[in-house]
Amino acid sequence: MAELDDLTQRLRAFATARDWEQFHTPKNLAMALVAEAAEVVEHFQWLTAAESQALDAGKRAEVALELADVLLYLVMLADRLDVDLGEAARRKMVLNERRFPTLTRG
Amino acid sequence: MAELDDLTQRLRAFATARDWEQFHTPKNLAMALVAEAAEVVEHFQWLTAAESQALDAGKRAEVALELADVLLYLVMLADRLDVDLGEAARRKMVLNERRFPTLTRG
Amino acid sequence: MAELDDLTQRLRAFATARDWEQFHTPKNLAMALVAEAAEVVEHFQWLTAAESQALDAGKRAEVALELADVLLYLVMLADRLDVDLGEAARRKMVLNERRFPTLTRG
Amino acid sequence: MAELDDLTQRLRAFATARDWEQFHTPKNLAMALVAEAAEVVEHFQWLTAAESQALDAGKRAEVALELADVLLYLVMLADRLDVDLGEAARRKMVLNERRFPTLTRG
Numbered sequence: 001m002a003e004l005d006d007l008t009q010r011l012r013a014f015a016t017a018r019d020w021e022q023f024h025t026p027k028n029l030a031m032a033l034v035a036e037a038a039e040v041v042e043h044f045q046w047l048t049a050a051e052s053q054a055l056d057a058g059k060r061a062e063v064a065l066e067l068a069d070v071l072l073y074l075v076m077l078a079d080r081l082d083v084d085l086g087e088a089a090r091r092k093m094v095l096n097e098r099r100f101p102t103l104t105r106g
Numbered sequence: 107m108a109e110l111d112d113l114t115q116r117l118r119a120f121a122t123a124r125d126w127e128q129f130h131t132p133k134n135l136a137m138a139l140v141a142e143a144a145e146v147v148e149h150f151q152w153l154t155a156a157e158s159q160a161l162d163a164g165k166r167a168e169v170a171l172e173l174a175d176v177l178l179y180l181v182m183l184a185d186r187l188d189v190d191l192g193e194a195a196r197r198k199m200v201l202n203e204r205r206f207p208t209l210t211r212g
Numbered sequence: 213m214a215e216l217d218d219l220t221q222r223l224r225a226f227a228t229a230r231d232w233e234q235f236h237t238p239k240n241l242a243m244a245l246v247a248e249a250a251e252v253v254e255h256f257q258w259l260t261a262a263e264s265q266a267l268d269a270g271k272r273a274e275v276a277l278e279l280a281d282v283l284l285y286l287v288m289l290a291d292r293l294d295v296d297l298g299e300a301a302r303r304k305m306v307l308n309e310r311r312f313p314t315l316t317r318g
Numbered sequence: 319m320a321e322l323d324d325l326t327q328r329l330r331a332f333a334t335a336r337d338w339e340q341f342h343t344p345k346n347l348a349m350a351l352v353a354e355a356a357e358v359v360e361h362f363q364w365l366t367a368a369e370s371q372a373l374d375a376g377k378r379a380e381v382a383l384e385l386a387d388v389l390l391y392l393v394m395l396a397d398r399l400d401v402d403l404g405e406a407a408r409r410k411m412v413l414n415e416r417r418f419p420t421l422t423r424g
Binding site: 023028031032034035037038039041042044045046 | 356
């Protein structure tokens with residue numbers, strides 16, 4: 001099973017088991033998504049560009065879990081909206097490839 | 107190949123072909139991530155909970171591409187930090203399952 | 213009249229005249245606030261620290277209006293919550309001054 | 319002295335006394351701004367519209383300090399960009415009044 005579908009199934013079971021679906025409106029999940037994305041930002045806000053590329057192991061592990069939170073809410077939100085997230089991402093990549101063509105030189 | 111790894115490879119090639127890696131510091135990507143998450147929020151900010159669950163097809167397609175943008179920046183950021191995003195998400199699920207145990211009734 | 217109170221009054225009249233109070237729940241205004249803050253971020257996401265300090269006049273004028281949007285939603289949200297924003301800011305300054313004492317050297 | 323100018327002066331002195339100006343690039347301050355706005359969002363993300371309008375006193379006091387944080391970073395960012403925040407807000411109000419005319423009925 002595809003990776004994002006698998007996460008979707010697990011998150012659905014997780015919410016059902018806790019009776020949390022009532023809170024998981026798209027509106028609420030969009031709020032949780034931006035709140036988690038901002039927690040990622042907080043880790044980087046006072047760092048220079050160079051420092052942001054050289055996190056120590058402890059900090060990197062913390063940021064990894066924040067990135068995970070963003071992914072989990074993103075997958076839940078897509079599920080609630082009946083959006084195929086992986087398919088949307090691949091479609092957006094194609095749009096980006098057309099929008100920003102690479103220069104070819106002869 | 108796993109779905110997120112596949113996106114990672116395509117995004118890496120995309121950035122290399124356009125010489126954009128120079129802009130893709132973790133700090134900058136964290137900013138782009140929150141900006142895209144906020145574009146998702148904008149679609150829902152004046153909607154009621156019920157309206158947020160009943161988007162029409164056109165709006166749903168727009169939101170799908172915004173969710174895609176969030177995923178693409180998330181994948182790029184994880185790649186730049188050398189974080190395995192899928193693995194982090196699965197680890198976070200396990201932590202959440204422990205943190206919020208379900209009630210079992212006899 | 214204090215500057216923030218004056219903005220509060222004007223924003224209240226603006227919303228009333230357009231029958232928009234129904235949309236201005238604290239929840240919705242919090243979403244609008246973060247969406248506007250993220251538009252500020254967008255202006256800076258690909259800039260270096262140095263470039264962010266040297267915006268040209270046109271860009272600076274654009275960012276000024278984005279900052280204004282953040283302030284307007286902030287004032288509306290405080291008003292809806294019956295929070296005195298100026299007083300809260302002065303209280304927070306005092307807390308910050310205590311939390312981060314300056315070093316005095318003999 | 320105008321309220322926002324007064325905050326600007328105090329924040330400038332606060333940063334100088336702690337030698338923090340080096341961290342206060344517009345880029346960094348924009349990140350701090352969105353992070354604080356997202357902390358406001360976190361307070362409201364699981365609340366219904368009605369609940370968001372009926373915070374208890376303790377919660378309201380917490381949110382007041384989060385709103386204060388947003389204002390403080392907003393004032394610092396405007397100062398760093400040499401933007402008159404109060405003037406920008408008043409200018410934006412005029413633009414909004416033109417953009418969204420009220421209906422007058424004869």
